[in-house]
Amino acid sequence: MAKQFLLSDQTLFRDVDVFEIDYVPEFFNYREPQMSELAYQISPALRGGRALNAICTGLPGTGKTTSVLRVFTELEQFRGKVLPVYVNCQTDRTKYMVYSRVYATLFGHTPPRTGLSILSVMDAIGDSLQKRKLSLVVCLDDANLLHYDGVLGDVLNSLLRLHQDYPGVRTGVFATISDIDLDLVTDLDPWVVSVFRPTMIYFPPYDADEIRGILRERVRAGLYPKVLSPEMFDIIVEQTMESGDVRVGLDLVKRAAMHAERAARTEVVREDIMAAYEQARHVHLVCTVRALSAGERLLFRQIAELSQEQTEPLISKNIYAAVKDTAKIGYTVFFKRLQKLNSLRLVDMIRVRSSDRTNEIVLRYEPEKVREVCG
Numbered sequence: 552m553a554k555q556f557l558l559s560d561q562t563l564f565r566d567v568d569v570f571e572i573d574y575v576p577e578f579f580n581y582r583e584p585q586m587s588e589l590a591y592q593i594s595p596a597l598r599g600g601r602a603l604n605a606i607c608t609g610l611p612g613t614g615k616t617t618s619v620l621r622v623f624t625e626l627e628q629f630r631g632k633v634l635p636v637y638v639n640c641q642t643d644r645t646k647y648m649v650y651s652r653v654y655a656t657l658f659g660h661t662p663p664r665t666g667l668s669i670l671s672v673m674d675a676i677g678d679s680l681q682k683r684k685l686s687l688v689v690c691l692d693d694a695n696l697l698h699y700d701g702v703l704g705d706v707l708n709s710l711l712r713l714h715q716d717y718p719g720v721r722t723g724v725f726a727t728i729s730d731i732d733l734d735l736v737t738d739l740d741p742w743v744v745s746v747f748r749p750t751m752i753y754f755p756p757y758d759a760d761e762i763r764g765i766l767r768e769r770v771r772a773g774l775y776p777k778v779l780s781p782e783m784f785d786i787i788v789e790q791t792m793e794s795g796d797v798r799v800g801l802d803l804v805k806r807a808a809m810h811a812e813r814a815a816r817t818e819v820v821r822e823d824i825m826a827a828y829e830q831a832r833h834v835h836l837v838c839t840v841r842a843l844s845a846g847e848r849l850l851f852r853q854i855a856e857l858s859q860e861q862t863e864p865l866i867s868k869n870i871y872a873a874v875k876d877t878a879k880i881g882y883t884v885f886f887k888r889l890q891k892l893n894s895l896r897l898v899d900m901i902r903v904r905s906s907d908r909t910n911e912i913v914l915r916y917e918p919e920k921v922r923e924v925c926g
């Protein structure tokens with residue numbers, strides 16, 4: 552009989568979905584203050600007005616997206632009054648795509664494939680919001696990505712001024728930002744800020760006890776009892792704290808259990824976690840690099856090369872001097888690309904002097920690996 556590769560009757564997982572990135576956790580603690588602040592921002596919309604605007608900021612994996620989505624789910628009971636629209640800026644990166652998302656949520660289908668101009672899309676949206684007297688609340692999730700692409704100002708400005716062309720239309724915007732060094736209020740044009748005027752809602756990193764609590768609930772729901780001993784669980788918590796991102800912990804649990812399964816163990820051992828850690832890091836690198844533009848990828852590669860050539864720390868200005876001729880870019884574009892690499896956790900930017908934006912840049916991966924992945 553031929554060897555069967557996909558046959559295994561032994562699994563350590565009670566429910567493997569629990570570790571997927573889009574899983575909606577049953578228990579979502581530690582974020583009550585932020586969610587009640589979001590609800591407060593929305594409250595005027597429930598009374599026929601417009602929601603206040605907000606920026607949710609915090610490092611990756613601090614529960615921003617989940618909090619907004621939870622509040623949006625609660626809004627379903629006010630369907631006739633409020634239209635919450637969730638826009639994932641990792642995929643929707645132009646003004647047209649943002650408006651298509653609003654359109655799709657409003658009409659239940661995307662704009663016709665044959666193509667509507669952006670003005671027709673906006674027209675349809677404005678008309679329908681007017682007629683149905685709906686207050687629009689748009690979440691621009693990971694809005695910093697729109698900002699690096701230079702389209703955030705235009706998107707905000709046009710959403711928040713919809714009422715000028717469609718009287719009576721009310722719009723509020725929640726932007727989530729994982730780049731905590733980014734100060735949108737000083738970066739955006741004054742005429743955008745004057746209509747935006749966001750409330751800042753901060754999502755602090757989880758401490759070790761909170762990480763422990765979050766992971767414990769997931770392990771309980773996702774793995775059979777005794778698969779992960781308290782000692783192994785502690786190692787995972789520690790590794791997660793190091794990265795500061797809950798997602799790393801969730802991914803580690805999943806991969807470590809899969810690794811143990813493959814070795815026909817019924818319990819996760821240290822070796823499984825170490826193997827999982829290496830894989831998880833590499834996968835993050837490959838996936839993130841795939842989402843970079845050609846220019847960003849070139850810069851990332853150049854930083855890797857410089858870090859191999861140089862022994863002293865890499866300073867932003869010196870990197871610029873080294874790359875500007877091949878990349879043919881000005882300092883502003885260069886700095887935005889650098890900020891993006893930082894917010895995607897490909898490099899760390901350490902502010903040396905705040906007065907003149909001098910930063911030390913530290914590659915988060917081995918330079919050879921980066922060169923290999925960037926091609």
Ligand SMILES: Nc1ncnc2c1ncn2[C@@H]1O[C@H](COP(=O)(O)OP(=O)(O)OP(=O)(O)O)[C@@H](O)[C@H]1O
Pocket residue numbers: 571572573574575576578579580581582609610611612613614615616617618693728729765797798801
């Ligand atoms: N308090 C919590 N309880 C349970 N799970 C949580 C909690 N906070 C975050 N998570 C889980 O961690 C993962 C990351 O959370 P989320 O996507 O909301 O973070 P984020 O702040 O939006 O991150 P990013 O800036 O990278 O988009 C999700 O799988 C989420 O379910």
Ligand SMILES: [Mg+2]
Pocket residue numbers: 615616617692693727
């Ligand atoms: Mg998010």
